[in-house]
Amino acid sequence: MGAGDTVLVQGTGGVALFALQFACAAGARVIALTSSDTKAALLKKLGADAVINYRQQPEWAPAVRELTGGRGVDIVVETTGATLSQSLAAVGFGGFVGVVGFVGGLETRLNVRQLIGPMVRMQGIVVGSRTGLEALGRTMSLHRIRPVIDSTFPLERCAEAFRHLERGAHVGKIVISL
Ligand SMILES: NC(=O)c1ccc[n+]([C@@H]2O[C@H](COP(=O)([O-])OP(=O)(O)OC[C@H]3O[C@@H](n4cnc5c(N)ncnc54)[C@H](OP(=O)(O)O)[C@@H]3O)[C@@H](O)[C@H]2O)c1
Incomplete structure (x- = not known):
């Protein structure tokens, strides 16, 4: 691109x-x-x-x-x-x-x-190479790209996180914190 x-x-x-x-x-x-x-x-x-x-x-x-x-x-x-x-x-x-x-x-x-x-x-496309991932990290730092995080759920509420994903009202990533 x-x-x-x-x-x-x-x-x-x-x-x-x-x-x-x-x-x-x-x-x-x-x-x-x-x-x-x-x-x-x-x-x-x-x-x-x-x-x-x-x-x-x-x-x-x-x-x-x-x-x-x-x-x-x-x-x-x-x-x-x-x-x-x-x-x-x-x-x-x-x-x-x-x-x-x-x-x-x-x-x-x-x-x-x-x-x-x-x-x-x-x-x-499934995954890329390590080199690609490193270039992606550099691009994110250089352009100050932040992932768009919709919501964060603790591991014990991960079923709720999946229901939230299923509803499709989210925008960006749904995070499960460990
Ligand atoms: N190949 C890989 O390595 C890889 C990695 C990660 C994910 N995936 C796959 O990639 C897909 C997307 O993952 P994701 O994590 O971004 O999913 P996601 O968070 O569930 O987002 C899916 C989005 O697709 C949109 N959508 C649903 N039906 C649509 C349609 N008919 N036309 C256009 N947009 C539609 C919706 O957007 P709106 O709400 O804005 O309408 C929805 O928010 C999934 O199938 C996932 O399994 C593949």
């Missing part, structure tokens, strides 16, 4: 917000999806250039394209899984879709042409 790239992030979970923060630090432009106006305001405060409400606009790929002048985004951080087909419709020629999560489900239908014609690269 580089300065001037456009990155699409999905939702306001821990992964999406970190992706947004790192993209902004790299000088990229961020388009974000969320389900609520309150969360949209927070995304803008964190640096999102544009926010689309995926509840009001479930077919959001054309809106993403429009926001990039028809070109499509350079990078999608796919945390939804089920929306992969829309992500492929929103990514530009030679773009990259990093498949990290599946909050919307593990299975989805894809049209293979969406990958071939625009020469899109798609990669599943």
Whole structure:
């Protein structure tokens, strides 16, 4: 990812917000999806250039394209899984879709042409290298990036923490303290 790239992030979970923060630090432009106006305001405060409400606009790929002048985004951080087909419709020629999560489900239908014609690269991501983690730490220090922490629960209340996660009202990370 580089300065001037456009990155699409999905939702306001821990992964999406970190992706947004790192993209902004790299000088990229961020388009974000969320389900609520309150969360949209927070995304803008964190640096999102544009926010689309995926509840009001479930077919959001054309809106993403429009926001990039028809070109499509350079990078999608796919945390939804089920929306992969829309992500492929929103990514530009030679773009990259990093498949990290599946909050919307593990299975989805894809049209293979969406990958071939625009020469899109798609990669599943689980972990990175130690070198990558060290670079990430340096980036966080340099840009004073702080994780967005929604709430903290002691270990004995971890069931409550998971119920809170399940309700989906959180923004960013839910911490269990040991
Ligand atoms: N590959 C890995 O190494 C790795 C590491 C960590 C997590 N993950 C996976 O990545 C995914 C995200 O993790 P997380 O910790 O960030 O989860 P999370 O905190 O539960 O956040 C999920 C967010 O996704 C958004 N969302 C739900 N349905 C959506 C939809 N249809 N379209 C767009 N956004 C939608 C919601 O945002 P709004 O509330 O704003 O609508 C929700 O807050 C999970 O599937 C997790 O298992 C993978």
